[in-house]
Amino acid sequence: MRNSDSRTYLMVLPVYYYRLDSQTVALESAFVKHLMLLREKISPVFNHLVVGLVEMSDEEYSHRKQWLSVVDESEAGIRFKSLYRVQDLSSKAQQFFQLFRVSNRLRNLISQCDLLHTGLAANIWFPMEFIATLLGRILKKPTVYVVDIDFRNTAQMSYETGTWSLKSYLLCKYIYDSFRALQVYCASKVCSLILLKGEKLCRDFGRGKPNVKNFLDAAHSKHHIIGRDRLAQKLLNLEDQGRPLEVVYFGRLTPYKGVDRCLHAVAIAHHQFGCDVVFHVIGSGEQLEELKRLAQSLKISERVILHGALPFNQDFFEKLYSYHLLLAAPLNEDTPRSALDAMAAGIPILAFDTYYYRDLSATGAVNTVAWPSIEEMSQKIAYYSKNRDLLADMAVQAVEFAKQNTQEEWLQRRFEWTLAFAGITQPALATPQSGQRQLSNVS
Numbered sequence: 001m002r003n004s005d006s007r008t009y010l011m012v013l014p015v016y017y018y019r020l021d022s023q024t025v026a027l028e029s030a031f032v033k034h035l036m037l038l039r040e041k042i043s044p045v046f047n048h049l050v051v052g053l054v055e056m057s058d059e060e061y062s063h064r065k066q067w068l069s070v071v072d073e074s075e076a077g078i079r080f081k082s083l084y085r086v087q088d089l090s091s092k093a094q095q096f097f098q099l100f101r102v103s104n105r106l107r108n109l110i111s112q113c114d115l116l117h118t119g120l121a122a123n124i125w126f127p128m129e130f131i132a133t134l135l136g137r138i139l140k141k142p143t144v145y146v147v148d149i150d151f152r153n154t155a156q157m158s159y160e161t162g163t164w165s166l167k168s169y170l171l172c173k174y175i176y177d178s179f180r181a182l183q184v185y186c187a188s189k190v191c192s193l194i195l196l197k198g199e200k201l202c203r204d205f206g207r208g209k210p211n212v213k214n215f216l217d218a219a220h221s222k223h224h225i226i227g228r229d230r231l232a233q234k235l236l237n238l239e240d241q242g243r244p245l246e247v248v249y250f251g252r253l254t255p256y257k258g259v260d261r262c263l264h265a266v267a268i269a270h271h272q273f274g275c276d277v278v279f280h281v282i283g284s285g286e287q288l289e290e291l292k293r294l295a296q297s298l299k300i301s302e303r304v305i306l307h308g309a310l311p312f313n314q315d316f317f318e319k320l321y322s323y324h325l326l327l328a329a330p331l332n333e334d335t336p337r338s339a340l341d342a343m344a345a346g347i348p349i350l351a352f353d354t355y356y357y358r359d360l361s362a363t364g365a366v367n368t369v370a371w372p373s374i375e376e377m378s379q380k381i382a383y384y385s386k387n388r389d390l391l392a393d394m395a396v397q398a399v400e401f402a403k404q405n406t407q408e409e410w411l412q413r414r415f416e417w418t419l420a421f422a423g424i425t426q427p428a429l430a431t432p433q434s435g436q437r438q439l440s441n442v443s
Contacts, residue, residue, distance in 0.1 A: 009046040010113035012106065012132040014122075017080060018068070023082050026061065026068040027053075029315045030219045030312040030337065034407065037221075039077055041411045045419065045426050048079065055082040062203060067309045068285075072289055081109060083128065083443045095126040101133050110135045115422060119146040123301055124179050133183070142422035144414075145191040149357055150198040151180055161331050161372060163255070170248050188212060192422040195414065197335050199359055211421045215414065219337045220344040220409045224317045225402050231346050233390045238324050242277040245385040248347065250310075250322040253285030258329030258352070260287070260294055262372050263329070267298035268378035275382045277303060284309040314419040320345035324391055325384060330354055331372060339366075344402040348394035350380050365398035406442045 018026045027329075039049045056064075073079055084102050089095050104129070110116055116136040121127035136143040155177060159169035184205050187194055195215045196202045206212025226234070237243060247266065249259055259281065269275040281291065281304065288306070295304040310316045326342040328334075328351035335356045341351055343365055351357035353368040360366040369376035384391050419426055 002193070007046045007114040008048040008050055008112060009115050010052065010109055010117065010131060012083070012109070012116065012118040013050045014128065015053050015058070016056040016086065018056050018065075019080070019082070020070065020178050023054060023074055023430060024070055024072050026065060026070050029067060029069040031063045032071055033221075033312065034219065035071075035078055036076060037407060037411055041408075041415050045424060046114070049077065049078045050081060050109065050113065050361075052083045052106070054083045055085045057087050057320075060086065067311050069311070081105075086211055088294075089126060089127070092125055095123075099128075099131075102128055105133055105161060106132050107139075110141055112175055115144065115418070115424065117144045117146070117158040119148070120151075120180060120183055122180070123150075127179075127183075129177070130183050133187060133191065142424065143187075143191040144193045144195065144418055144422070145187040146195045146215075147184060147201065148167065148197045148355075149335045150201045150333055152177060152333075153355070157332050157371075163331065181221075191304045193417050198299075198355055200355060201394070211417075216340065216405055216410055217335065217337060218340045218405050218410050219312070220341050220406060221408060222403070222406050224314065224341075225344045226317075226321050226399060226408075228292060228341050230321055231395070231399060234321060234346055235395060237322075238392055238395070239388045241388070244278045245325065245388075246278050246280065246322070246323045247325045247327050247350075248280040248282065248342075248379065249327050250282035250320070250341075251285040251336055253281070253283050253291060256332045257286055258331045258372065259291055261329035261331075261352075261372060261377070262327040263291065263294050263298060263300070263304065265377035266303065266327070267300045267379060268301060269381040269385070270303060270342045273378070273382035275385045277381060277385060279304045279327075280307060281305070282307045282310055282319075301305070310368040319344055320347060321346050324388075324395075325350055325381070327381075328352065329359060329372065329374075329376070329377065340402060340405060343398035346395045346399050348391055348398055350377065350384070352377070363397055363401040365394050365401055367394070 015031060020026060033049065042049065042056055083105055088098050110132065116132065118129045118132045121129040133143060133145060141374055154174035155169050158164040188205050188209065192211065194212045196205060196212060197215060197217060199214055202212055202214045249262055251257060266277055266279045269277055295301045326347045326349045328349060330352060333354055339349060339360060349366040351366060351368050352371040354371060357366055357368050361368055367380065369380055
């Protein structure tokens with residue numbers, strides 16, 4: 001760590017952004033909020049926050065801009081750097097040549113930083129984050145390494161659901177996953193702090209090392225959590241058998257999320273078990289039209305409400321407060337923020353038994369059914385519709401867990417771990433306590 005009055009925190013991430021002009025960029029709204037809170041948290045130690053991202057195409061921006069937030073770099077105190085444009089990687093040959101250009105950009109950025117924050121490279125043909133990790137080691141930079149999903153079961157799950165062929169399964173399991181595991185193994189040896197999402201992932205790669213930590217990627221803040229009076233009214237409404245059970249999914253509408261499985265489960269719960277249920281779907285994606293047709297074919301169109309994509313703000317949580325149960329039916333391993341957002345809104349979770357939801361079941365707010373059983377999910381929907389007092393108890397547990405695991409709380413823990421394991425000395429000025437100040441969302 002060089003002795004200097006000016007310190008730079010560098011993040012290298014495969015996240016899309018769009019540059020509007022020389023001073024403003026557009027990014028996903030929840031990520032903007034995270035960066036603003038991170039900037040505030042690190043400000044006693046780091047003068048600059050620099051974020052290396054992927055530049056989306058004009059077409060992609062046009063499609064997504066309605067739920068992106070705009071950030072002024074000078075006002076936010078954050079600088080955004082383009083690592084490459086998404087359209088520059090349309091072929092394997094382009095990826096090969098771009099890798100050299102991106103490596104040079106990374107070397108220039110990392111050489112000027114005081115702390116590097118990066119993670120797992122999922123693309124074996126374009127391992128940008130792995131190169132960043134190696135450069136951090138070569139240039140002797142303290143490095144925070146983040147893996148937000150346990151990737152090791154994806155090949156098996158994709159093969160079992162028929163999504164992948166035997167060839168794809170074998171390639172992923174023995175080539176791609178081996179490369180990913182090698183990255184995490186190397187990171188556990190050379191990085192200052194390793195954050196892994198999942199208890200088993202931590203046990204297998206950390207093996208008791210103090211700098212390998214299990215973490216939660218919370219996006220909600222204290223002010224997003226449903227208030228006491230609103231929760232009390234929600235619990236009264238929930239236990240009213242004259243009202244329909246309001247179940248919800250929010251997130252991307254893409255095949256591996258299993259929203260079609262949720263539709264099938266709702267249809268069975270209604271037609272076979274006589275459950276009075278309404279399914280709210282919040283989000284957008286390539287599967288939207290397919291889901292509309294499926295709802296019609298299952299004869300539940302009148303029980304499915306498609307809300308479209310919504311920005312991540314207080315109005316979004318206000319909408320969530322009235323729902324009773326979150327459905328999660330991922331066909332691959334998945335660690336969505338929606339789980340913790342749902343808990344903040346007092347929504348219990350019914351999910352397929354994947355490792356992330358299995359870990360969260362200890363909260364008392366999550367119940368799992370066998371993966372990928374539509375029948376068991378439909379039975380549980382009907383069961384909870386008749387036994388709503390159980391959902392009420394789970395809702396209370398959800399709120400308690402959300403209060404203890406806000407984004408501010410996790411940023412504070414990560415910040416303390418970073419200083420401790422990266423060997424960075426904090427200035428004499430006291431660090432503001434977590435939650436002491438709130439930054440409003442950029443809109």
